[in-house]
Every structure is written in C-alpha cells, then in structure tokens.
Amino acid sequence: MTSPHRLGSSSPTSHLSISTASASSPPCSPTWSSGPSSFSPSSSSSSSSPSSTGSSYFHRRRDHLSGAASWGGREWERRLRKSATPKSLSGHTVLVTGAAGFVGFHVSRTLRQRGDRVVGLDNFNDYYDPGLKRDRQNILSRSGVFVMEGDINDQALLKKLFDVVPFTHVMHLAAQAGVRYAMQNPYSYVHNNIAGFTKLLEACKSANPQPAIIWASSSSVYGLNSKVPFSEKDRTDRPASLYAATKKAAEEIARAYNHIYGLSITGLRFITVYGPYGRPDMAYFFFTKDILNGNQITIYEGPDHSSVARDFTYIDDIVEGCLGVLDTSKKSTGSGGKKTVSAQLRTFNLGNTSPVPVTKLVRILEKLLKVKANKKVLPLPMNGDVKFTHANIKA
Numbered sequence: 001m002t003s004p005h006r007l008g009s010s011s012p013t014s015h016l017s018i019s020t021a022s023a024s025s026p027p028c029s030p031t032w033s034s035g036p037s038s039f040s041p042s043s044s045s046s047s048s049s050p051s052s053t054g055s056s057y058f059h060r061r062r063d064h065l066s067g068a069a070s071w072g073g074r075e076w077e078r079r080l081r082k083s084a085t086p087k088s089l090s091g092h093t094v095l096v097t098g099a100a101g102f103v104g105f106h107v108s109r110t111l112r113q114r115g116d117r118v119v120g121l122d123n124f125n126d127y128y129d130p131g132l133k134r135d136r137q138n139i140l141s142r143s144g145v146f147v148m149e150g151d152i153n154d155q156a157l158l159k160k161l162f163d164v165v166p167f168t169h170v171m172h173l174a175a176q177a178g179v180r181y182a183m184q185n186p187y188s189y190v191h192n193n194i195a196g197f198t199k200l201l202e203a204c205k206s207a208n209p210q211p212a213i214i215w216a217s218s219s220s221v222y223g224l225n226s227k228v229p230f231s232e233k234d235r236t237d238r239p240a241s242l243y244a245a246t247k248k249a250a251e252e253i254a255r256a257y258n259h260i261y262g263l264s265i266t267g268l269r270f271i272t273v274y275g276p277y278g279r280p281d282m283a284y285f286f287f288t289k290d291i292l293n294g295n296q297i298t299i300y301e302g303p304d305h306s307s308v309a310r311d312f313t314y315i316d317d318i319v320e321g322c323l324g325v326l327d328t329s330k331k332s333t334g335s336g337g338k339k340t341v342s343a344q345l346r347t348f349n350l351g352n353t354s355p356v357p358v359t360k361l362v363r364i365l366e367k368l369l370k371v372k373a374n375k376k377v378l379p380l381p382m383n384g385d386v387k388f389t390h391a392n393i394k395a
C-alpha cells in the first residue's frame with residue numbers, strides 16, 4: 001500500500017496522520033490527564049486500583065451497572081436484522097466486537113463498503129472518552145452498520161445474536177488494550193481478554209452455523225524475547241506484562257476450542273497500530289496533545305541510553321490484513337457443540353517490519369506541529385514495557 005500516512009522506512013514521506021476528525025464527523029474530545037505526558041483513563045476507571053473489589057474494576061457502561069438491559073425488543077431486533085440483511089447473496093455476514101473501537105471501526109467500515117453484512121457490538125466503556133466511540137458509532141450508522149451497546153460477557157445477549165443472525169464470521173476486536181494500564185487495573189484485563197473471550201467462544205461453539213473467528217492478539221506475546229524480527233514460530237512463554245499474559249492465555253484458549261469444538265480460528269498479533277480515529281491512550285496521540293499544550297513528555301530509553309523502538313503499523317495495513325484473513329478463513333467444522341473433523345487454526349503477525357525509535361517519532365511530531373517538545377528522558381519502566389517490537393510477516 002502507498003498510504004502517505006505511514007511511519008517507518010517503508011513510508012514514502014515518513015509522516016504521521018494525527019487527525020482524529022474528518023469532514024463526516026465532529027471532532028472528538030479525548031480525555032487527557034491534567035498532568036504532563038500521560039494518559040488517564042476517564043472518570044470511574046480512575047478509581048480502579050489493584051486493590052479494587054467488587055465491580056469497581058469494570059469500566060463504566062451506561063446501562064450495565066444499573067442492571068437495565070440495553071438490548072432486546074422489536075426495534076433492536078429490526079435494526080439488527082437490517083444491518084445483517086444481504087445487499088447481495090455473496091459476501092460474508094460478520095459480527096464485529098469492539099466495533100466502536102479504533103480497529104473495529106475501520107474494519108467494520110471497510111467490510112460494509114465492499115458489500116459485506118456487518119453487525120457491531122461494543123460496551124462503550126470509559127477507558128478512554130466514550131464520546132470518541134460514539135462518533136465512530138455514528139459514522140458507521142450512516143453507512144448502514146448497526147453498532148449495538150452490549151458486552152461480550154453477556155451470555156444471554158450473545159445467544160440471542162447468534163439465534164437471530166447466521167453469522168459466517170466473528171471479527172473479535174473487543175479487548176482491554178494498553179500495556180502499562182494493566183498495572184493499575186489488572187482485573188479489567190482478565191475480565192475482558194480472558195473471561196469475555198471464553199464467553200464469546202462458548203457462544204460461537206454452540207451457534208448453528210458455527211462462525212469462523214478472527215481475533216486480535218498482540219505483539220506483546222513475544223515479551224522478553226530478544227530475537228528479531230519476531231516470527232510466529234518464536235517462543236511466547238515469557239510475557240513482560242499482565243496484558244501480554246492475558247493475550248497469551250487467550251491464544252491457548254483459542255487452541256483448545258479449535259481442538260475440542262472444531263472452531264476455525266485465526267489470531268492476529270497486531271503491532272502498535274496508529275492512524276485517524278486512533279486511541280487517546282497511545283503515545284503518538286497524547287504526545288501530540290502534550291506538545292501542543294506545552295506539557296512535558298516522557299520518553300523512555302533502554303539500558304545504556306539505547307533507543308526504545310516500535311514497529312508502528314498504519315491502520316490501513318491492519319484493515320487489509322484483517323480482511324485478507326477473513327477471506328481466507330475456512331469454515332468451522334463443528335455442529336451442536338461437537339467437532340466433526342479438524343478445523344483451521346492460524347496465527348499471523350500484522351506489522352510494518354520497519355521499527356522506528358520513539359525519539360524519531362517525537363522528532364516527526366515536532367516537525368509536523370512546528371513546536372519543540374519539552375522532553376524528559378526516563379528509563380523504560382520495568383513494569384511491562386518492552387524495548388522494541390519488529391514483525392516478521394513472511395508467514
């Protein structure tokens with residue numbers, strides 16, 4: 001692809017697209033910390049801590065904590081059926097979880113544009129400003145995609161969805177993202193990335209037809225490995241963060257469901273995805289905000305002042321990878337909760353293969369913003385960050 005927005009040596013112009021608004025949408029207003037160079041999850045989640053008990057570690061959702069159902073009823077079912085109604089008999093019928101999230105939004109929009117039938121599901125939690133998620137939902141709605149409010153942990157909702165719509169594929173992109181936030185709110189990672197994923201697989205295994213599943217793992221599963229570039233065959237048993245551990249656990253859970261129930265499953269190891277409508281918790285996003293506001297930013301460095309680098313991957317490339325994988329997915333082989341023959345099981349890296357030092361990212365931002373950043377250099381936190389990522393995508 002020849003997007004002008006790419007970062008890294010494969011980029012023709014080596015600059016970032018940092019816009020979060022487009023002509024078709026009002027500008028979003030992400031939540032930023034009042035302090036320098038960081039991101040703070042908004043409102044209720046900021047009260048979360050490792051010592052949280054009860055439900056306080058779940059992000060707030062508009063209806064879920066009050067117990068009121070936010071789905072169901074005739075109008076809901078009408079919109080669901082309409083969103084899944086074929087424009088033509090070809091194409092796929094796809095449930096996209098996390099459809100109001102960064103990657104889910106772009107994947108849903110592209111699927112719909114090319115004629116697939118898409119239904120979105122998102123819990124609209126406030127890990128970052130839900131207003132940005134509503135903006136994405138509104139844009140999808142205008143293109144004919146219904147993004148319903150609901151949670152992958154809601155088993156009754158999942159059962160109902162698969163009863164009403166014969167999904168051919170599930171694109172599972174709902175997750176608790178963010179590497180460093182796992183120190184503050186570990187339970188959210190277990191709740192979403194392990195428990196929620198298992199509930200989704202349970203629903204898929206019982207559905208008739210069983211859908212093929214494509215889901216978002218992470219490059220963080222390579223953890224403390226020093227071999228580069230990362231190959232899908234490399235070991236993934238040394239996670240450096242709880243986030244990575246939950247993604248690794250989910251990969252093994254997927255393997256078990258594939259083996260036992262004949263679910264066709266493909267896991268995608270995304271690498272630091274950036275682009276329009278991106279996540280406000282990511283460094284490129286809050287660095288931009290802090291530089292513009294004159295706040296200090298913190299740049300991490302490795303031992304002996306070595307650079308920390310990421311294989312920053314542009315969203316269009318991720319979307320292309322997701323759709324390619326969807327189109328080559330084979331059908332699940334189970335029925336009535338039992339498998340007949342072995343089903344497809346795949347794992348792919350989705351990266352740019354061209355790592356960029358964070359110091360260079362900051363230089364690019366300074367050039368584009370025409371503002372000198374107020375920088376503080378600190379040692380890379382030993383609480384989960386890794387020094388570099390670099391994908392091998394030859395598989």
Ligand SMILES: O=C(O)[C@H]1O[C@H](OP(=O)(O)OP(=O)(O)OC[C@H]2O[C@@H](n3ccc(=O)[nH]c3=O)[C@H](O)[C@@H]2O)[C@H](O)[C@@H](O)[C@@H]1O
Nearest residue numbers: 177178179218219220270271272282283284298299300308
């Ligand atoms: O590739 C992945 O697996 C992961 O990529 C990102 O995680 P990360 O690469 O840590 O992305 P950022 O938080 O945007 O950090 C980018 C780089 O900036 C550095 N950084 C971050 C924050 C900061 O204040 N200073 C700083 O130098 C980090 O060490 C990192 O090298 C996503 O946030 C994860 O959800 C995803 O799974």
